Amino acid sequence: MHTDPTGARRGKLTTPHGVIETPVFMPVGTAATVKALTQDALEELGAGIILANTYHLYLRPGHELIRKLGGLHAFMAWRKAILTDSGGYQVFSLSELRKVTDEGVRFRSHLNGSEHLLTPEKAAEIQLALGSDIAMVLDECIETPAPRNVAEAAVRRTTEWASRARKFFLQGAQRNGDPAQWQFGIVQGATFADLRRESARQLLEFDFPGYAVGGLAVGEPHELTCEMAAEVTSLLPEERPRYLMGVGRPEQLADYIARGIDMMDCVLPTRAARHACLYTSEGRVLIKNARYIEDQRPIDPNCGCSVCKRYTRAYLRHLFAAGEITAAILATHHNVRFYLDIMGQIREAMTFGHLANFALELRARYAAGPA
């Protein structure tokens, strides 16, 4: 492990599906596909780990089917690493009629209204069936800003759930004969520094091989997100990976890494791509804008991706104007490459102890304008 003056760390995560250089950004492959990218394209882009959503895969096609077909790697023909979330976040954000009790979360599917109960054990069971390299515990996600008593209760429940999930997962992993599958704990505590610390301390008792920081970047100021992340990482064992869930914007990535974060995921590069927002080394390009009608430059003259090597902004703009599927393919390809490139640049900056400067540079480029 190599550390930067900021406290940022470079390291390697060794999974059954490859060694991953950290800090790492994980493209989101919600329903066992990164929208608009083939697995060949992901390999070409150099993605070493992707995230898949347990909630979506549980509802469709179902984890038992995926288990039967050899697990998620075999199902989607992806040879590199996969992290699955617990399903909790989607239950809280997508499903209807959710009801949280100590037992778990009862909810109705957003697809067909069918009723389900997601417990810490169930979330672990699903992920054992999926066979992801990294599974996440079920945590209680609360709306923010949250009153202190609500945040306290969520921390308490998250710890209880983590305890049950850990026990269930370790037994299940042993049965699977696959101790290489990891399970990470998730630190909650909303925006209360002491609750964050308390949550972290409680989870440390379960000896997770990695820890996530959950419930952040959900509307609070960026500085507060960074502060909470720093509170948590300062307590976590140095040799274990730390994952900040659901972040972030390009100009924020270095800030999180400077707080000791190793792993991140976000739908932003892929979702923005489908909405014609392209990231470049000179800032955002909203490619539907009329100013690009005759623009014969590549999306990003400084990008080496196969899209920038071949196509012009004028062509991309036309594809979006015409509502062509190819627009989503090309834009997603470029944006994912952009995020992976930023991470590569961050890792390099860290090698030379220049992360703080690079973070400033990123902010200058992207902090203005839409996400």
Next chain:
Amino acid sequence: MHTDPTGARRGKLTTPHGVIETPVFMPVGTAATVKALTQDALEELGAGIILANTYHLYLRPGHELIRKLGGLHAFMAWRKAILTDSGGYQVFSLSELRKVTDEGVRFRSHLNGSEHLLTPEKAAEIQLALGSDIAMVLDECIETPAPRNVAEAAVRRTTEWASRARKFFLQGAQRNGDPAQWQFGIVQGATFADLRRESARQLLEFDFPGYAVGGLAVGEPHELTCEMAAEVTSLLPEERPRYLMGVGRPEQLADYIARGIDMMDCVLPTRAARHACLYTSEGRVLIKNARYIEDQRPIDPNCGCSVCKRYTRAYLRHLFAAGEITAAILATHHNVRFYLDIMGQIREAMTFGHLANFALELRARYAAGPA
């Protein structure tokens, strides 16, 4: 040129953008993109020529823009050959309030209702601006079955338009200094053999470098399509390419080729793909069908495409069920490969004089079931 006992011909079409083995199938790239395929993918698939739609490109992004950006090849970053249609067929099938006079076709855009006049000269001018390797004359498309007097009038007008289009195109091509761009005539005549022959004879006077058979495969019985194609090709000069527009189903391709056809295009492989209909060496696979839920075989065990090498039917089915863009990408890739493979097999069968047998085999595999 190599001929089969059926009268089918193998040949080579030398364009400014590569040499194409005929008979050839041209994937349809309506709006300067083959829907859901990148140009890299088209190259991987070995497509040597694609078709683009003049009507769509004229309306959006506009032929003057494409001219300014260096022509269609540069605009869409496609280095191989392109054939553009005249726009007539889409005017007749997509636009509103169309009115045909000797001058041309007046119509309203299906996009925004704006009014336009497509004349033989205009269709040629647009295609000169696009710089396709092969341009088509504007012909009058009529509904079939057509009364004889309507078909007669359409033949007469098609010839008059061809005369004007030829003159305009040759002058324009000379101005462009690009005599390598070809313009093909289009034989009309509905399902009247004598009108087809008459139309062909009249067009021969304009000495087109290639001839198309238009207005077929629009609902009439397949045998009649074949008969009309044969009537026309029997009159055409042997050394010039013949193109049957808008065909066809996999089981029909060899039949047309047996009537002396060299070039074909059809939206079927790409459109069917987006509707979850996959072609295989064992017939059609309607991949959304529940029977494929656990099917771990590739789409087609006998296919060597990158999709069949990597993914299972179960995965494809899941992607379609989830409405994922990746479903369209993978399915289109496979179906285009399937069509190009069929053409390769047809060319090989011809080398050995076995086309008639191969045509029977194709019919046995695909004639049942939906398109």
